[in-house]
Amino acid sequence: MTARIGVITFPGTLDDVDAARAVRYSGAAPVDLWHADADLKGVDAVIVPGGFSYGDYLRCGAIARFAPVMTPVIEAAGKGMPVLGICNGFQVLCEAGLLPGALVRNDKLHFVCRDQWLRVENNTTAWSTRYDTGAEILVPLKSGEGGYMADRSTLDTLEGEGRVVFRYVGENPNGSRNDIAGISSPNGRVVGLMPHPEHAVDALTGPSDDGLGMFYSALDALAGLVSA
Amino acid sequence: MGAVAAPHVETPAVDTTTHAAASPELPQPYLELGLADDEYARIREILGRRPTDAELAMYSVMWSEHCSYKSSKRHLGYFGETTTEEMRAKMLAGIGENAGVVDVGDGWAVTFKVESHNHPSYVEPYQGAATGVGGIVRDILAMGARPLAVADPLRFGPADAPDTRRVLPGVVAGVAGYGNCLGLPNVGGEVVFDDSYAGNPLVNAMCVGAMRVEDLHLAHASGTGNKIILFGARTGLDGIGGVSVLASDSFSGDETSGGRKKLPSVQVGDPFTEKVLIECCLELFGKKLVVGIQDLGGAGLSCATSELAAAGDGGMRVELDRVPLRAAGMTPAEILSSESQERMCAVVRPSDVDDFMVVCAKWDVIATEIGEVTDGDHLVITWHGETVVDVPPRTVAHQGPVYDRPFARPAGQDAVAADTPDSLPRPSGPDELRDTLLRMIASPNLASKEWVTQQYDRYVRGNTVLAQPSDSGVIRIDESTGRGVAVATDCNSRFVYLDPYRGTQLALAEAYRNVATSGAMPLAVTNCLNFGSPRDPGVMWQFERAVHGLADGCALLGVPVTGGNVSFYNQTGDTAILPTPVVGVLGVLDDVRRAIPTGIGAEPGETLLLLGETHDEFGGSAWAQVMHSHLGGVPPAVDLERERLLAEILVAGSRDGMISAAHDVSDGGLAQTLVEMALVGQCGARVLLDADADPFVQLFSESAGRVVVAVPRSEELRFTEMCTARGLPWRKTGVVDPEAGALEIQGVASLGLDELRAAWEGTLPALFAS
Numbered sequence: 001m002t003a004r005i006g007v008i009t010f011p012g013t014l015d016d017v018d019a020a021r022a023v024r025y026s027g028a029a030p031v032d033l034w035h036a037d038a039d040l041k042g043v044d045a046v047i048v049p050g051g052f053s054y055g056d057y058l059r060c061g062a063i064a065r066f067a068p069v070m071t072p073v074i075e076a077a078g079k080g081m082p083v084l085g086i087c088n089g090f091q092v093l094c095e096a097g098l099l100p101g102a103l104v105r106n107d108k109l110h111f112v113c114r115d116q117w118l119r120v121e122n123n124t125t126a127w128s129t130r131y132d133t134g135a136e137i138l139v140p141l142k143s144g145e146g147g148y149m150a151d152r153s154t155l156d157t158l159e160g161e162g163r164v165v166f167r168y169v170g171e172n173p174n175g176s177r178n179d180i181a182g183i184s185s186p187n188g189r190v191v192g193l194m195p196h197p198e199h200a201v202d203a204l205t206g207p208s209d210d211g212l213g214m215f216y217s218a219l220d221a222l223a224g225l226v227s228a
Numbered sequence: 229m230g231a232v233a234a235p236h237v238e239t240p241a242v243d244t245t246t247h248a249a250a251s252p253e254l255p256q257p258y259l260e261l262g263l264a265d266d267e268y269a270r271i272r273e274i275l276g277r278r279p280t281d282a283e284l285a286m287y288s289v290m291w292s293e294h295c296s297y298k299s300s301k302r303h304l305g306y307f308g309e310t311t312t313e314e315m316r317a318k319m320l321a322g323i324g325e326n327a328g329v330v331d332v333g334d335g336w337a338v339t340f341k342v343e344s345h346n347h348p349s350y351v352e353p354y355q356g357a358a359t360g361v362g363g364i365v366r367d368i369l370a371m372g373a374r375p376l377a378v379a380d381p382l383r384f385g386p387a388d389a390p391d392t393r394r395v396l397p398g399v400v401a402g403v404a405g406y407g408n409c410l411g412l413p414n415v416g417g418e419v420v421f422d423d424s425y426a427g428n429p430l431v432n433a434m435c436v437g438a439m440r441v442e443d444l445h446l447a448h449a450s451g452t453g454n455k456i457i458l459f460g461a462r463t464g465l466d467g468i469g470g471v472s473v474l475a476s477d478s479f480s481g482d483e484t485s486g487g488r489k490k491l492p493s494v495q496v497g498d499p500f501t502e503k504v505l506i507e508c509c510l511e512l513f514g515k516k517l518v519v520g521i522q523d524l525g526g527a528g529l530s531c532a533t534s535e536l537a538a539a540g541d542g543g544m545r546v547e548l549d550r551v552p553l554r555a556a557g558m559t560p561a562e563i564l565s566s567e568s569q570e571r572m573c574a575v576v577r578p579s580d581v582d583d584f585m586v587v588c589a590k591w592d593v594i595a596t597e598i599g600e601v602t603d604g605d606h607l608v609i610t611w612h613g614e615t616v617v618d619v620p621p622r623t624v625a626h627q628g629p630v631y632d633r634p635f636a637r638p639a640g641q642d643a644v645a646a647d648t649p650d651s652l653p654r655p656s657g658p659d660e661l662r663d664t665l666l667r668m669i670a671s672p673n674l675a676s677k678e679w680v681t682q683q684y685d686r687y688v689r690g691n692t693v694l695a696q697p698s699d700s701g702v703i704r705i706d707e708s709t710g711r712g713v714a715v716a717t718d719c720n721s722r723f724v725y726l727d728p729y730r731g732t733q734l735a736l737a738e739a740y741r742n743v744a745t746s747g748a749m750p751l752a753v754t755n756c757l758n759f760g761s762p763r764d765p766g767v768m769w770q771f772e773r774a775v776h777g778l779a780d781g782c783a784l785l786g787v788p789v790t791g792g793n794v795s796f797y798n799q800t801g802d803t804a805i806l807p808t809p810v811v812g813v814l815g816v817l818d819d820v821r822r823a824i825p826t827g828i829g830a831e832p833g834e835t836l837l838l839l840g841e842t843h844d845e846f847g848g849s850a851w852a853q854v855m856h857s858h859l860g861g862v863p864p865a866v867d868l869e870r871e872r873l874l875a876e877i878l879v880a881g882s883r884d885g886m887i888s889a890a891h892d893v894s895d896g897g898l899a900q901t902l903v904e905m906a907l908v909g910q911c912g913a914r915v916l917l918d919a920d921a922d923p924f925v926q927l928f929s930e931s932a933g934r935v936v937v938a939v940p941r942s943e944e945l946r947f948t949e950m951c952t953a954r955g956l957p958w959r960k961t962g963v964v965d966p967e968a969g970a971l972e973i974q975g976v977a978s979l980g981l982d983e984l985r986a987a988w989e990g991t992l993p994a995l996f997a998s
Contacts, residue, residue: 018688113682142688199687
């Protein structure tokens with residue numbers, strides 16, 4: 001049976017079409033989820049895509065976390081549903097308390113769009129089993145507020161529990177603490193990252209197809225092929 | 229539902245048509261509003277009375293140079309005269325609509341346009357540039373198309389000038405802030421520095437959109453009884469500009485009186501509102517709920533209502549007091565002139581109004597029925613029941629003044645042409661050539677623009693196949709077939725200054741070549757003609773020559789001009805900018821998978837071929853500018869027949885998989901082209917110059933009609949035989965060498981890729997990354 005993966009659209013969401021395309025490329029069925037509906041339509045997993053939800057004139061993601069659709073997302077995540085937050089989606093998951101820490105303005109103050117190498121630090125989460133630990137993947141990074149910040153003890157916890165899933169390779173693009181690009185929840189089912197795997201699913205339109213592994217990983221997790 | 233009550237406003241005493249008829253002698257500030265004596269007299273003649281304040285506001289903005297094209301109209305007619313039926317065959321809409329539309333095959337129509345936002349961007353770089361993007365995107369949306377991509381041709385003063393450090397970062401951040409938040413990939417554009425733009429930067433914005441052919445929406449209000457719905461942002465006091473003199477009584481320059489603040493006349497953008505407005509409009513189009521649509525840009529409601537009515541049957545009634553406002557106490561004239569952003573005006577059948585409002589409510593877009601189409605021939609606008617405007621709409625929208633400005637070749641033009649670069653000292657010997665090359669690639673105009681373009685999102689929506697620094701931006705429009713378009717904009721204003729006719733044809737040739745270099749067949753042309761004051765006969769001569777050069781060139785190439793924009797008064801004091809007719813070319817690819825990249829090294833074993841001929845041509849060249857601060861002589865020769873042949877060869881080579889990389893030869897010459905192909909591809913090459921010709925000329929001349937292609941060795945013979953058979957000169961100019969890690973120019977120098985990269989990429993960050 002084809003897995004159904006929900007893709008949330010808030011007003012101001014931009015990369016929902018890309019996330020849906022990535023789901024399709026991986027062989028699953030994308031399902032549109034609307035911010036104003038507290039209804040996950042029975043999906044098996046959820047992607048919170050990139051963009052500028054509600055304009056993000058306040059702190060990024062600060063309004064989106066209160067959207068009706070987030071209530072069932074938080075509830076489902078608590079029961080182990082795989083959830084992936086990309087860029088603005090990562091910010092929303094942090095604001096919603098599903099992931100620790102916060103994303104702040106890039107240290108160089110400019111929006112940065114570039115092809116970014118990441119190292120996979122943990123291949124046991126619901127969204128990373130298709131990679132080898134230590135593998136380097138190339139995906140676009142495009143954000144103005146992508147600096148990952150958390151207090152020392154949180155960082156120690158994340159590092160100690162292996163919850164740093166992706167780390168920037170080479171020059172740190174935005175001032176993220178510990179070069180962190182993406183992290184997971186304690187049970188590895190919820191993952192958030194600033195770079196955009198959904199823009200790296202076809203070498204024609206992206207720098208590589210390295211991002212597909214995240215979507216395949218989720219399908220494996222749903223099929224019970226791996227236990228996270 | 230959907231109609232939101234305006235905040236409570238104190239109704240000001242307004243100037244009604246009745247009052248105007250009864251007070252013919254009342255002095256009016258028409259001069260302050262930019263109208264000439266004879267223009268004001270003509271308005272009185274049209275109306276048979278003096279205009280009301282609101283009418284005066286409408287006429288003054290609609291008859292401004294920006295809206296009425298009064299100085300350029302006479303000359304722009306030449307585009308129509310030179311467009312043949314054959315050229316028109318693929319045009320679905322042309323000059324006069326919000327944007328030109330062309331049929332690109334498979335039932336797809338593509339619309340594209342460039343507009344200027346120069347003056348606002350000098351005053352307030354961030355908002356000026358941001359709202360420039362917003363405006364052009366709404367133009368594309370108003371054709372019924374989904375906006376697909378943007379690109380921004382930019383011109384600034386000297387890179388190291390203090391004011392450039394104020395203007396450039398603000399403009400770039402504005403383009404990025406608005407475009408990124410809208411979710412439109414930025415795929416191209418230009419960044420050029422020249423002293424002449426120091427007090428007058430150019431911020432041009434291009435947008436491309438696509439739709440199914442049958443979904444084309446033209447701006448017209450027809451069908452008596454159809455409703456006029458204003459939707460999007462509220463109307464405020466921003467961007468009112470000169471019209472505020474009409475309200476001078478009520479606030480006398482004092483911010484506190486009446487509780488009102490004087491707002492800057494540069495509009496303030498809200499990209500989030502525009503993103504939502506785009507999605508809302510596309511859903512409305514999809515549900516067939518719109519009869520006609522017009523965006524609100526320059527001249528705001530004055531423009532939208534008069535143009536909609538003029539393009540329809542003529543009659544329209546609007547209740548201005550229904551317009552949702554965000555400032556208290558706005559007068560009818562201010563509401564009509566406000567350039568508040570992110571607003572659209574639609575004509576909707578009465579039976580569809582409820583469904584229309586449901587869609588707007590879903591997207592939280594404010595929508596208000598403000599009037600209806602009537603069976604008369606006048607645009608009548610009321611304010612709390614009293615008539616403040618009663619005009620024939622065509623007199624506002626289309627029948628503005630037309631000037632026959634004098635034009636004459638400037639007396640100094642001969643001296644400029646005589647001041648050739650021939651006597652400038654040229655580098656000789658390997659060491660001097662090497663130094664010249666490194667200085668050239670590090671000069672601001674030739675250096676990598678990555679510091680700018682990496683602030684732009686080029687990936688969003690997942691259809692970007694090529695973006696900067698490619699020759700053109702390539703966007704997929706149909707995922708199932710791979711059909712897509714390529715767009716490029718170009719203008720070397722130094723060439724245009726030396727010879728406006730030929731220089732503009734060179735701009736056309738370069739944009740056309742850039743599109744073909746990506747493997748796309750050029751199909752249509754747009755433009756943004758940036759010039760100094762039309763009151764200067766020398767500037768008008770440049771303009772007239774540029775229009776003729778472009779139109780004649782398009783006729784030779786068989787591609788129509790589908791639209792354009794004119795920006796005059798780009799000057800500081802008496803000094804005009806270098807004439808800058810930016811030319812945009814759109815091409816089509818039946819399958820974007822065959823688009824040709826810029827970087828070499830993708831295929832093992834590539835041969836580098838230089839297509840076209842190199843002559844000793846340095847007038848207006850980057851070498852003359854960088855090494856000698858010289859601008860004189862004549863620009864390179866242009867041969868449009870050759871450009872067409874070159875394009876056909878490139879497209880054929882792309883179709884048959886014979887070309888693995890290509891890059892056009894223009895600013896900076898062959899040296900620049902080879903450096904960029906090597907650095908973008910992160911791959912070295914060995915270059916063989918012609919031993920019988922001057923290496924300096926070969927490396928740095930800017931002869932037109934040239935492209936370097938990388939051809940897999942297995943295809944070399946087939947490709948060169950095709951060139952020979954069709955009469956296109958070619959020369960084997962090297963081989964790609966992934967092992968070299970350098971650009972080895974035989975007999976000149978071996979330049980390590982790291983050294984080249986440091987020179988090419990270091991300049992802009994050193995200037996602007998504070």
